[in-house]
Amino acid sequence: MTKPTLFENITEVSEDVRNFFISKLEEIHAEKGYKLETAGEVSKYLYYISEGSARSFYIRDNRDITASFSLEGEFVTAMHSFITRSPSYETIETLEKSLLYRISYTDLQECFKKFPDLERVYRMILEKYYIALEEQMIFSKFKSARERYLELMEKKPKIIQRASVGHIASFLDMTIETLSRVRAKI
Amino acid sequence: MTKPTLFENITEVSEDVRNFFISKLEEIHAEKGYKLETAGEVSKYLYYISEGSARSFYIRDNRDITASFSLEGEFVTAMHSFITRSPSYETIETLEKSLLYRISYTDLQECFKKFPDLERVYRMILEKYYIALEEQMIFSKFKSARERYLELMEKKPKIIQRASVGHIASFLDMTIETLSRVRAKI
């Protein structure tokens, strides 16, 4: 997979703009557990996952709570921190050996100034982010522990393989014991 | 309150751009219960609430579930539908007599083409939307019924006055009975 893959979903950008943007990208070969962003620091980069997967989580009352999982072809960053330029409360790490492309906040702003077209691209990333969050919100609001697990299995089966029971349980907002019982009765 | 109030939070737009944008705005005087967007239809407008308040909800298993409350100074639309141009699953209605300004999807797109600066403005609206949703998500994830109610009281006390118990309960993801008990023990 090469850099241009990143643009597959993103349309209507001229060659020049594309090349300028690509010139700002940094390629990252990350091992499992590599920290993309760290809680307490201002999020520096917007990442594109070319291969692999990542997990965003934060610590609350000494517990590790998974906020989201990201797969190949998705963008990921500590969006709240990236937007507000305030310290992130989440940490993002790879779940496996991954190939990432990242652009720094400042370079991205420079891109926007130079090529307003890219503002549209970023807008679309934001929109996707928003929709994903909204869907997760609704999905978590009306379903029982069991239904939430079944839905994750259907929508992101790769996560079930890749993440630990603890990660999945906190993402689905239940204890590992409840998850274990749900799995036992499928 | 006049149209320019809308721009209070939104900076760095020239007079020309501002005027063009304002020329596309439509003023709406809405009575209580006026439907801004309707489930099943593609969301046509982005609204700005100048005075009043609104509630977004959807129907699931014959139940009316409140997704969000919006107050004066906020933008509101069925964002998912507005973004994807697919039918909305939510309906948005005013909670009281309200003064709104709205711009249609097509006019907004035209604005973006003509004045890329406005793309930035829209991006900022989207960012606010996103952050609000994220905060709501985290807030609902770790709190008990009681804590969720206390937090709503603190953050949007106006809602407690304006909305019915049923609306508030579904928003806080609890039954009206539970909400009633929570309120009894404050």
Add this chain to the structure above:
DNA sequence: AACTAGCCTTGACAAAAGTCAAAATGTCAG
């Protein structure tokens, strides 16, 4: 193979919130 550490599962019990039903209160037209 035996030992260990970490992770996962299972069981017994507790807590939180939901359900159903009835009583109390509020609202409003006539």
Add this chain to the structure above:
DNA sequence: CTGACATTTTGACTTTTGTCAAGGCTAGTT
């Protein structure tokens, strides 16, 4: 003001999920 209807509160009981504790499984090490 009164009756009718809708909304809210309260009570008894059920269901779901959480907590704590014990036991089992697996991979890596000696």
